[in-house]
Amino acid sequence: MEDERQKRVQELQQRRREKDHKIELQFQEKEKERQEMATQKALDRQSRQSAMNALYAQKTEELQKKIQQKYDESARRHEETLTQIRQKALELSVRKSSTVGNDDAPVCEPYDTCKLCQLCQVIIKSEVFLFGHLRGKRHNAAIAEQNGGKVPSNEELENFNIKYIVEAPVDSADKKSAIQSCDNERLRAALVSKAVQTSNKSKITKLFKDLSALSADTQITGHWPTNMTHSLERNLNELEKLFRSNSSASSGRPTTGAADSLYFHWLNGIQLLTKMLSRIMNGTRERPTSLTDRSNAKLAALYELVCGQHLDVADYVLQSQHVIDLLDILCHRINLLDTTLTSTSSGGITTQTCDIVVGALCQLLSTIFDTLHGHYSTLTDSTDDSLAFNHIIQDVISYIVSVGMIDKLSLMMANTRGPVDDNPELTQCLRSVVSLFSAVSKLLALRVEHRFGARLADDDTQLMLTFQMTHIGGVVSLIYGVLLHSGAPQRADGD
Numbered sequence: 001m002e003d004e005r006q007k008r009v010q011e012l013q014q015r016r017r018e019k020d021h022k023i024e025l026q027f028q029e030k031e032k033e034r035q036e037m038a039t040q041k042a043l044d045r046q047s048r049q050s051a052m053n054a055l056y057a058q059k060t061e062e063l064q065k066k067i068q069q070k071y072d073e074s075a076r077r078h079e080e081t082l083t084q085i086r087q088k089a090l091e092l093s094v095r096k097s098s099t100v101g102n103d104d105a106p107v108c109e110p111y112d113t114c115k116l117c118q119l120c121q122v123i124i125k126s127e128v129f130l131f132g133h134l135r136g137k138r139h140n141a142a143i144a145e146q147n148g149g150k151v152p153s154n155e156e157l158e159n160f161n162i163k164y165i166v167e168a169p170v171d172s173a174d175k176k177s178a179i180q181s182c183d184n185e186r187l188r189a190a191l192v193s194k195a196v197q198t199s200n201k202s203k204i205t206k207l208f209k210d211l212s213a214l215s216a217d218t219q220i221t222g223h224w225p226t227n228m229t230h231s232l233e234r235n236l237n238e239l240e241k242l243f244r245s246n247s248s249a250s251s252g253r254p255t256t257g258a259a260d261s262l263y264f265h266w267l268n269g270i271q272l273l274t275k276m277l278s279r280i281m282n283g284t285r286e287r288p289t290s291l292t293d294r295s296n297a298k299l300a301a302l303y304e305l306v307c308g309q310h311l312d313v314a315d316y317v318l319q320s321q322h323v324i325d326l327l328d329i330l331c332h333r334i335n336l337l338d339t340t341l342t343s344t345s346s347g348g349i350t351t352q353t354c355d356i357v358v359g360a361l362c363q364l365l366s367t368i369f370d371t372l373h374g375h376y377s378t379l380t381d382s383t384d385d386s387l388a389f390n391h392i393i394q395d396v397i398s399y400i401v402s403v404g405m406i407d408k409l410s411l412m413m414a415n416t417r418g419p420v421d422d423n424p425e426l427t428q429c430l431r432s433v434v435s436l437f438s439a440v441s442k443l444l445a446l447r448v449e450h451r452f453g454a455r456l457a458d459d460d461t462q463l464m465l466t467f468q469m470t471h472i473g474g475v476v477s478l479i480y481g482v483l484l485h486s487g488a489p490q491r492a493d494g495d
Contacts, residue, residue: 094161097131110404116168123168125402128469132462134161200242200260207235208267215276224290236298243305261306265313273303274322280329285336293357300360304367314371323396330361334408359429362436369439376446393443397461400440409433410470413478434475
């Protein structure tokens, strides 16, 4: 019986173990199913979230595209409106310039966007230049050729001009296109690269290296520190003192100062001075240049001294990029001046504010042109050099006119309303501007070979026409403004 009881107990234990094992297996299966369901729910939730995010991104992108399309459409309509306004203004300007007997003076302001004569392939940068071009011999001959050799009527002429005067492409209005024909290989570097005999070579070399080190410091974005400015002016003063020295002069040989300046040029001194003056191009009305006006004026004065002593240096500046660089620097400096502002003196007379840098740059260019005129005016026979010189001079003068430099300087001259005797800086500035006008006019006279009765239509540079429209670059207004107020009694309040 005990055996049977033990056997039943074992059977019960076995059945219990089997039951527990079965329960464990069921629990594991249920847990596995629960985990699988939870994983599937997480995947479904993630899938739905991804779908919602994709839908949101798609709607956002579509909305951005619609906004961009509306913005582009608005910008396009605005640009079309501006184009129509510019086109109407250009047509009115062309009609006014084409009308025979219309002597209204053109506006002395450069165009915001350059114009192009498709018939003559000429860039037009101001209304003065447009006026001269449309009435010039070259353009009228091209119009007659397009019209079958017949002289068009006034209405046909206006239609032709409106058809061929268009907005210039951006690449065709390159500021440097005026001197693309210059052959840099013709520079007289061989003459200035010869060994220059001077006893101050080591000193000039040291000063040149000091200036180069100052110019190479590109870490300074604002004004130079006082010590750098003083060092620059000290080096410039020492170079000027050396170049003006006339000691040890002998017959047939250059003076010591002239030899020193020639050696300075041989060290690429002209390139260095041009580079330092080019800092003016980085200046704005709110943020002036790193150099002071006094330092820039000293740089221009030293530049002028070197060019005035040597024809080869002046010729090098003309035939290289430096002359255009100087013109660009002068134009930028003039643009920084607000020529509509005047300052009132004690007598109630308004006088234009003077800028010594503009005066120094005008005097520099005047000296370069006068040095060249002094040499080429003595040539009696036409040589290859003189013919090439005439072509370059035509390009340079055309560039001066096309960028509106004469117009801008004339505004500055015309704004002088009072005596200048008590303002030496203003006097010197005005004298420099007049000297520049005179030097450019003398070079133009060389180019036309002193032809008697030369007409304005024969002047391809449009310089004389610009002088005519601006009353000789504002000199007439300057004379009236100075003489009418010089010594004039002050008016009473009731007058």
